[in-house]
Amino acid sequence: MTTAAFDIDTLRVTYGEVVALDDISLRSAPGRITALLGPNGAGKSSLLQALSTALVPAAGTIRIFGHDTRRQPALARRRLGLVFQERTLDEDLSVWQNLWFHARLFGLPRHDARQAVNRLLAQFELTHRAGDAVSALSGGLSRRVEIIRAMVHRPGLLILDEPTTALDPQARRRVWDDLRRLRTEAGTAILYSTHHLDEAEYADDVVIVDGGTVVRRGSPDQLKAGLASSRVLLSTADDALALTSLAAAGFDAGPHSAGIAVHCAEPERRIAEVIAALTVPVRSVSVRRPSLDDVFLALGAAGAEVRR
Numbered sequence: 537m538t539t540a541a542f543d544i545d546t547l548r549v550t551y552g553e554v555v556a557l558d559d560i561s562l563r564s565a566p567g568r569i570t571a572l573l574g575p576n577g578a579g580k581s582s583l584l585q586a587l588s589t590a591l592v593p594a595a596g597t598i599r600i601f602g603h604d605t606r607r608q609p610a611l612a613r614r615r616l617g618l619v620f621q622e623r624t625l626d627e628d629l630s631v632w633q634n635l636w637f638h639a640r641l642f643g644l645p646r647h648d649a650r651q652a653v654n655r656l657l658a659q660f661e662l663t664h665r666a667g668d669a670v671s672a673l674s675g676g677l678s679r680r681v682e683i684i685r686a687m688v689h690r691p692g693l694l695i696l697d698e699p700t701t702a703l704d705p706q707a708r709r710r711v712w713d714d715l716r717r718l719r720t721e722a723g724t725a726i727l728y729s730t731h732h733l734d735e736a737e738y739a740d741d742v743v744i745v746d747g748g749t750v751v752r753r754g755s756p757d758q759l760k761a762g763l764a765s766s767r768v769l770l771s772t773a774d775d776a777l778a779l780t781s782l783a784a785a786g787f788d789a790g791p792h793s794a795g796i797a798v799h800c801a802e803p804e805r806r807i808a809e810v811i812a813a814l815t816v817p818v819r820s821v822s823v824r825r826p827s828l829d830d831v832f833l834a835l836g837a838a839g840a841e842v843r844r
């Protein structure tokens with residue numbers, strides 16, 4: 537069996553009397569992308585901090601590529617790349633110097649450090665910014681440099697706490713292009729927390745935490761498939777009459793802000809049948825598939841506080 541990129545077993549994290557995480561068990565294979573979702577205070581940062589070895593768990597174990605974070609923290613850290621919420625680049629240094637010092641800190645010999653930095657800058661198309669002072673970089677660019685810095689020592693697992701918070705949509709897209717490229721080209725496993733539901737769609741596995749426990753997990757499709765919210769939306773010349781015809785034909789139909797919603801598992805395949813059941817002209821037809829927003833709404837409290 538492949539060694540898991542991370543393997544968390546019955547983790548409990550406390551701050552004095554406050555229980556931030558309780559009985560969390562999660563694992564992920566190398567190369568997989570995992571999104572951690574949940575409202576403020578759910579425990580996302582605590583989980584990432586414990587994985588990073590910055591927090592010592594009250595109970596349970598964490599293994600990073602087989603290395604126990606409590607007993608072998610240095611070995612675990614070597615396999616980790618970390619990008620936390622606050623900006624942590626040295627503002628007085630250039631992009632290249634920031635990357636170089638990080639590589640040296642991780643023990644790369646000078647020649648290897650230079651090669652690693654140059655290779656990553658080229659891979660992420662930032663060679664032309666190598667000499668720029670970090671203080672002059674935009675928020676989006678400094679976040680990208682932080683991601684590159686986290687990758688200089690070639691970790692197998694990259695952990696990011698809300699990597700795109702405060703970035704504009706274009707910068708967010710660049711960061712996601714980088715992250716997906718890392719998975720494809722370097723096979724890096726990625727674990728990130730986010731408040732942006734659309735960003736959870738990039739993940740292979742989505743883990744929803746609330747109140748310090750895992751409340752749902754699965755692929756984005758699995759989470760959405762658990763909801764009965766796929767539907768055909770219709771607008772007709774006479775919606776009241778159309779509803780009567782649909783009910784008579786056995787459809788689960790009801791009024792909707794768009795006109796009529798017909799609930800069914802595979803809406804694309806049922807459109808022809810839905811229209812055939814009608815005796816009034818149809819003005820518009822569309823299909824509504826559930827989104828991760830719907831998953832959050834279905835979860836109630838956990839969903840309500842997540843920003844769109």
Ligand SMILES: Nc1ncnc2c1ncn2[C@@H]1O[C@H](COP(=O)(O)OP(=O)(O)OP(=O)(O)O)[C@@H](O)[C@H]1O
Nearest residue numbers: 551554555556574575576577578579580581582583
């Ligand atoms: N240093 C601390 N001391 C005491 N309690 C803390 C500390 N850090 C976090 N907590 C508590 O632990 C719980 C989990 O917090 P955590 O920051 O991990 O949540 P989060 O999901 O990352 O929230 P956010 O989305 O706001 O960053 C919360 O109840 C929080 O108040």
